Amino acid sequence: MRQLVVIAILVLLLPAAALAEDYEIAVELSQDTIGMDEQAILAITVSGSSRDLPRPTLPVFPAFELLNSGSRSNMRIVNGATTTSNTYLFALIPRQAGSYVISGIAVGRGNQRSIAEPVTITVLTQGSTVDNSTAEAGRDATGQARDYWLEADVSTKTPYVNQQVTLTIRYYRAVRQLGSPDLTHPTTTGFWREYLGNKPPTYQQINGRRYHVLEVNYALFPTITGKLTIGRAALSVNLATRRGQRNSVLGLFGGGQQVTLRTQPIVVDVRPLPTAGKPVDFTGSVGNYSLSASANKTTAEVNEPISVTFQIQGSGNIKAVADPILPEVDGFQVHRESTDESVTNLNEQVGGSRTVNEVFIPRRPGVLTIPAARFNFFDPRDGRYREIASQPIDITVSEPEGWAQFDDGGYATPNTAVGGEMSDIRFIKTEPGRLRPTGGILLTNPVYIAVNALPVLALIGLIAWRAREERLRADVGRSRSRSAGKAARRRLAEARRLSEQDDYLAFYAELSRAVVAYIADTANVSPHGLSQDDVAALLTNRGVAEDLVADVRGLLQSCDFARFAPQAGAVQNRQSALNDAEVVINRLEELRRA
Amino acid sequence: MPKWLCAIVIGMLQLSSAAGASVDSVFSAGNSHYEARHYDSAIAAYELILAIDRESAPLHFNLGNAYFRAGDLGHAILHYAKAERLDPTDADIRANLDFARSRVAVQVDGVQLNPVRAVLGSLVGGFRLDRLGWISSVLFLLLLGGLAYRLGFRGRARWLMPAIYVTVVMFVTAAALTTIKYRLDYLIPRAVIVTNDAPVSTGPSDQAETELLAAAGMMVEIVNDQAGWYEIQLENARRGWIRQDLVAVI
Numbered sequence: 001m002r003q004l005v006v007i008a009i010l011v012l013l014l015p016a017a018a019l020a021e022d023y024e025i026a027v028e029l030s031q032d033t034i035g036m037d038e039q040a041i042l043a044i045t046v047s048g049s050s051r052d053l054p055r056p057t058l059p060v061f062p063a064f065e066l067l068n069s070g071s072r073s074n075m076r077i078v079n080g081a082t083t084t085s086n087t088y089l090f091a092l093i094p095r096q097a098g099s100y101v102i103s104g105i106a107v108g109r110g111n112q113r114s115i116a117e118p119v120t121i122t123v124l125t126q127g128s129t130v131d132n133s134t135a136e137a138g139r140d141a142t143g144q145a146r147d148y149w150l151e152a153d154v155s156t157k158t159p160y161v162n163q164q165v166t167l168t169i170r171y172y173r174a175v176r177q178l179g180s181p182d183l184t185h186p187t188t189t190g191f192w193r194e195y196l197g198n199k200p201p202t203y204q205q206i207n208g209r210r211y212h213v214l215e216v217n218y219a220l221f222p223t224i225t226g227k228l229t230i231g232r233a234a235l236s237v238n239l240a241t242r243r244g245q246r247n248s249v250l251g252l253f254g255g256g257q258q259v260t261l262r263t264q265p266i267v268v269d270v271r272p273l274p275t276a277g278k279p280v281d282f283t284g285s286v287g288n289y290s291l292s293a294s295a296n297k298t299t300a301e302v303n304e305p306i307s308v309t310f311q312i313q314g315s316g317n318i319k320a321v322a323d324p325i326l327p328e329v330d331g332f333q334v335h336r337e338s339t340d341e342s343v344t345n346l347n348e349q350v351g352g353s354r355t356v357n358e359v360f361i362p363r364r365p366g367v368l369t370i371p372a373a374r375f376n377f378f379d380p381r382d383g384r385y386r387e388i389a390s391q392p393i394d395i396t397v398s399e400p401e402g403w404a405q406f407d408d409g410g411y412a413t414p415n416t417a418v419g420g421e422m423s424d425i426r427f428i429k430t431e432p433g434r435l436r437p438t439g440g441i442l443l444t445n446p447v448y449i450a451v452n453a454l455p456v457l458a459l460i461g462l463i464a465w466r467a468r469e470e471r472l473r474a475d476v477g478r479s480r481s482r483s484a485g486k487a488a489r490r491r492l493a494e495a496r497r498l499s500e501q502d503d504y505l506a507f508y509a510e511l512s513r514a515v516v517a518y519i520a521d522t523a524n525v526s527p528h529g530l531s532q533d534d535v536a537a538l539l540t541n542r543g544v545a546e547d548l549v550a551d552v553r554g555l556l557q558s559c560d561f562a563r564f565a566p567q568a569g570a571v572q573n574r575q576s577a578l579n580d581a582e583v584v585i586n587r588l589e590e591l592r593r594a
Numbered sequence: 595m596p597k598w599l600c601a602i603v604i605g606m607l608q609l610s611s612a613a614g615a616s617v618d619s620v621f622s623a624g625n626s627h628y629e630a631r632h633y634d635s636a637i638a639a640y641e642l643i644l645a646i647d648r649e650s651a652p653l654h655f656n657l658g659n660a661y662f663r664a665g666d667l668g669h670a671i672l673h674y675a676k677a678e679r680l681d682p683t684d685a686d687i688r689a690n691l692d693f694a695r696s697r698v699a700v701q702v703d704g705v706q707l708n709p710v711r712a713v714l715g716s717l718v719g720g721f722r723l724d725r726l727g728w729i730s731s732v733l734f735l736l737l738l739g740g741l742a743y744r745l746g747f748r749g750r751a752r753w754l755m756p757a758i759y760v761t762v763v764m765f766v767t768a769a770a771l772t773t774i775k776y777r778l779d780y781l782i783p784r785a786v787i788v789t790n791d792a793p794v795s796t797g798p799s800d801q802a803e804t805e806l807l808a809a810a811g812m813m814v815e816i817v818n819d820q821a822g823w824y825e826i827q828l829e830n831a832r833r834g835w836i837r838q839d840l841v842a843v844i
Contacts (some may be wrong), residue, residue, distance in 0.1 A: 335631070338697050339665055425693055426686045428628055428659050429652035432621040433681075433788045442724040443776055452731055455738045462746035 015551035023048040025056060025107045027116040028347075029092075030202050035124050038203030039067060039093045044116065046107050047085035049576065051075070051490035054117075056088060059104040064307050067091040069200065089200050094123040138206045140174065145207045148173040150235050151221070152186070152263035154220075158585070160271050161225050162317055163380040165191075166348050167218040169233050169263060172204075172211045177238035183216065186263065187231030190270075191220040192317065194343070221352040222270040230266040237261070249466055273378050277385045281325060287316015287351070291324055292375060293390035295360075301398050305424045306360045307337065310373050310390060315351035323356050324373035331397075333361040337424060351475075359424040362397040369394050394492040430503040441555040477524030484521035485589045488514050492581060499574045505563055507574055511581050512559040518585055522592055532556050548587055555580050603686070605750035617643050624656060633664040650660070651681035655690070666811030668788030670694050675844045676815065679779050682720055687737060700813035711778070718775040725837055726772040733765035783816040785824065785841040792841075798823035805834045814841070 023046060030041035044056050058066070069089040070212050075082065083321040103118035140146050148171075155166040167188075171181065209451050220590075221319055222228055238256040248412075273286070289312050296307040312322045318341055337357040344352045369392050376387040472479060491514030498507040505573060513527075520527035523538045530538075532553055539549045558577055640657040643649075654677035662670035674691035681687060695748030716725070740758040743749035790810045795802035798820045808814075808828075814836075818825035823835045 292749045336663055336665070338662075338667070340699065361814070425659055425662055425690045428625055428656040429686075430625065431617055431652060432643070433650035435617060435643070435648040435650045435654040438644060441776070441780060442727045443772070448727065448731070452734060455735055459738050459742050459746070462742055466746050466748075 013272055023053065023112070023114050025105065025116040025227055026276065027102065027105055029102070029119050030120055030199055031576045032120065033124065033502070034092075034094065034124045035126055035205055036097060037096055037210065039091045039203050040068075040121060041200040041202055042090045042092050042102065043087055044090070044105055045085055045087045045294075049081060049082060049084070051084050052109055053084055053086050055086075056105055058090075061092070061100070061102070063098060063100050063441075065093040065095060066272075067093065091203075092121065097123045098124040099123075119222075131482075135206055138211070145174070145209045147241055147263065148237075148239060149261070150233065150261035150263050152233055152266060153232070154230070154266055154268060155244065157266070158267075158271060158379065160273055160286060160380045160383075161222050162208065162273075162284060162314065162320060163221070164287075164350055165220045165268060166196075167220055167221065167266075169216045169218075169229060171214040171235055171261070171316055171475035172206070173239065174209045174211050174238075177212075177487050178238040178240055181235050182233040183213075184236075185218075186233040188218070189231075190224050190228040191222055191230075192320070194219040194221075194345070196345050196348055196535055198352070201408075213266050217348050219318070219345070219348070221350075222268065224580045225270045225272040228268050230268065230271055232265055233263045267457055273384065279376045279387060281384055282378075283322035283374075285316065285320075285321045286380060287314055287321075287377060288379055288381065289314030289316065289321070289377050289388065291375045291388045291390050292372065293370070293393060295370065295393050295395065298394065299396045299398070300362055303361055306362070306364065306395060307424070308358050308360050308370055308393070310356045310358070311353055312351040312355075312375055313351075313457055315349045316377070317350065318352040318354055321354050321377075323354070323374075323554045324375045324459050326358070326373045327371050329360070329362050329371065331362060334359070335359040335424065360395070362395060365397050365399045367394055367396050378460070383454075395484060415479050480521040481522055481592065484518050484592075485585070487521065488518035488585045488589075491517065492585070495581075496578060499571075499578065499583070504574060506579070508559040508562045511577055512556055515555060515581055515584060518588065519552070522588070532560075542591075544588070544591060548584070551580070552588075554586055555584055597652060612751070617646070617648060621653065621656075624660070628656065628660055628663075633660045634658040637664065649676070649731065651677045651687065653685060655684070655687050658690060658694070664789075666810070667694060667697060667740070668786055668790075671698070671813065672786040672788065672842045672844060675784070679723075679724060680796065683722060686758045695811065697812070699809035700807075708809070711729045713750075714774045715778055717770050718778065722776060723775050723779060726768060726775055730765065730768040730772045733761060733768050736760045737765050739785060741768050770796070775776070784812055784844045785816055786844060787825070787836070787840060788816065788842050789840045793841065796834065798825070798835045802835065805832075808836070813844075816843070 025046075026045045028043045028045070030043070031038075032040075034040050044058075046053050046056055067089045067090065071086060071088045072451055073084065073086045075084045087120065099120060099122045101118050101120050103116075105116040107114050115261070133445050135152055136150070137148050137149055152167045152171065153170075155164075155168075159165045169183075169186075175489045196219055198259060199215045199217070201212060201214050206341070220230070238258050241257045241259075271481050273284075291312050293308060293310050294307075296449065300445050310326075312318075312321055312324060323339070335358065337359045339357070342355070343350065343351045360370060372392045374389045374390040376385060378384070379386050495507050495510040495514060498504075498510055516530055517527045519535050519538055520530060523542070525538070534557065536549050536553050539552060555577065558580075562573065620639055623637045624643075627633070627636035627639060636658045637657065639658060640653060641642055643653055644657075650800050654673040658670045658673035658677060661667075661673060671694050671726055672693065674687060677684070677687045706734055737758065740754065740761060744754055744758065787808045788810055792808045792810070793804040794808050795804050808815050812828065813825040814828055816824050817827050817833065823836050824838055824841060825832050825833060826841070
């Protein structure tokens with residue numbers, strides 16, 4: 001229940017929260033004076049931080065007929081703040097002559113209602129406000145009204161260097177247009193150019209014909225003195241002219257005529273800035289500016305950074321504006337934090353702001369003053385140099401707890417964060433740290449790879465060795481059997497050596513041992529204590545032929561007999577016994593391998 | 595700085611190194627220039643160390659500071675980002691990178707492009723790649739030692755198998771973190787826009803329509819590379835093409 005109440009309150013508060021957002025509304029007229037046969041475009045711009053901006057509400061205008069002419073929207077994200085603006089266009093078609101105040105255009109409701117500043121429009125009794133030169137341009141050589149033309153004009157032909165010259169290109173047409181026009185911008189060598197965009201289209205009555213007028217504006221800032229030429233602008237467009245309709249096949253394919261319109265070149269005589277009254281530290285800024293300074297705090301502790309913003313604001317070529325001049329500062333260490341430019345275009349006048357952020361770090365307690373910054377510029381409106389200054393700012397600096405006088409060295413300055421939010425970058429490191437090859441990565445370092453790979457190989461080798469040992473240990477019988485022949489031959493060789501030494505007792509003992517041990521190894525039994533019968537039984541169990549078993553038994557009996565009968569130890573008998581033993585063992589070895 | 599001047603200074607550095615001096619002296623000279631607010635000279639000194647193929651987190655940090663003071667936000671953020679990649683545990687680097695990024699003229703709202711990657715990134719964000727690598731190696735060697743004792747020498751101690759299991763878990767975890775860190779830091783190419791009002795176009799051509807003007811300091815991900823152009827992705831998932839000379843790869 002409690003949760004439901006909370007949700008209900010939130011739902012009720014949501015519309016209020018939406019309305020609590022800030023809206024701004026601005027109204028602009030394409031022309032402040034029109035004729036009875038003309039119309040002006042009323043542009044209403046609603047802007048705010050919300051993406052879902054409300055539509056403006058308009059009062060009734062009895063003197064005008066109002067036609068919706070479309071809308072456009074724009075969204076900007078600057079320093080994390082989103083600004084959305086929607087512009088609604090309306091054509092104002094006059095019903096009667098007179099001067100009228102357009103007011104009461106609003107957005108929002110109740111306390112959040114914003115009302116636009118009123119604008120005034122004058123409707124002349126005659127049909128058109130067009131001047132003679134435009135009317136003249138609207139006639140051809142025979143005095144007939146033209147179907148279309150393109151003209152260019154500048155706000156001044158004798159500007160000062162770096163003073164804004166507004167170049168206006170107007171495209172007039174009284175016939176239907178097929179497709180979009182393609183404008184080639186004029187060459188403006190010697191000027192820094194800022195494109196101001198095109199105005200909403202209007203209609204004008206010229207020489208008795210109604211023309212659709214499209215206007216494009218540029219802000220030009222001459223960078224050198226002397227005569228500069230603004231080149232021709234060209235506009236290529238397909239128009240439904242009478243000639244085009246004649247040339248089309250049966251008039252089925254639109255009857256358009258591709259035409260290219262060009263303006264006349266315009267020569268501008270750029271004047272140098274006057275030398276009289278020029279400040280010594282003048283840096284060439286031209287326009288009309290103001291300078292302000294603000295600090296994020298006026299009380300601080302020693303070594304606590306203070307962010308100070310100096311802002312030059314006004315109209316002119318803001319990109320060519322220099323930084324404000326800051327005099328020597330006593331008691332502060334000053335760091336440049338950042339600079340920022342913002343260019344705006346208001347009523348075809350380029351301007352904006354240049355913002356310089358400095359970090360002031362107080363180095364001693366007391367009341368310290370951030371002095372006034374200065375800025376000078378040339379104002380082309382009255383042809384004079386002006387110098388402006390910001391207000392000085394007093395900062396009350398207190399001693400922090402445990403404060404001690406630092407040397408003025410940078411390393412003494414602590415890395416300070418204020419209120420959890422940094423107001424400056426932290427200071428540089430005093431030691432370079434462990435320098436290593438640029439882009440070097442540990443994982444691809446050969447030493448690292450070797451450190452990890454070699455133990456793996458060692459482990460594999462260890463496991464392989466261990467497995468072999470175990471396999472051998474697990475198969476003792478097979479191993480004994482396999483090496484039995486080799487051991488028997490070794491004993492026979494020893495017996496031969498004993499025979500040559502004439503040690504016949506040892507000879508027969510060794511011969512007997514060679515045969516018995518061979519049979520015991522192949523049967524995987526212990527040779528100790530095996531009698532002749534045991535040996536015969538082992539051979540019989542293995543399926544050895546009777547004659548061979550008898551030969552073995554005979555050989556072993558001969559050996560036993562010879563050890564107790566000295567006459568049997570003759571050399572011939574020893575050789576015969578040795579041969580018999582070799583034959584027996586060879587035959588048994590053949591049987592084992594089979 | 596001209597190449598010939600670089601070459602002379604590098605030669606002098608090598609000579610001075612042979613004479614007992616070191617790159618440390620160039621680093622200190624850069625610091626002195628910085629303190630005297632001669633930021634261009636400080637940048638030149640720090641860049642000299644980079645020119646002889648040596649880098650460290652403090653070097654990139656100081657270079658970022660010098661570029662910041664000189665008003666070059668793009669290169670400042672570039673070097674802070676490089677410093678952070680080398681040592682993500684340094685709070686000063688993280689603080690200055692965040693501070694500098696908050697000063698970028700155009701801020702875009704980030705969207706979570708890949709939730710898994712975001713989680714993995716936060717998981718390994720505070721670790722240095724080389725430390726993770728060495729931790730993995732030590733655990734790997736311990737595991738091999740345990741296996742060698744068990745398999746090679748028939749170790750039968752009661753503690754052996756539990757110790758091997760614990761080491762396996764720790765090694766797999768460390769190796770996974772190392773792989774993730776390496777992938778996020780080095781295999782996904784990132785860059786910083788170093789020029790203000792850098793046009794981001796719909797295609798890799800000067801004739802392509804400009805989608806938006808990017809501000810110096812914006813960090814982007816490089817998605818594609820084609821004949822002098824990068825296809826980049828902004829933090830709000832928006833994609834476009836930009837000339838390669840307008841960005842610097844981190």
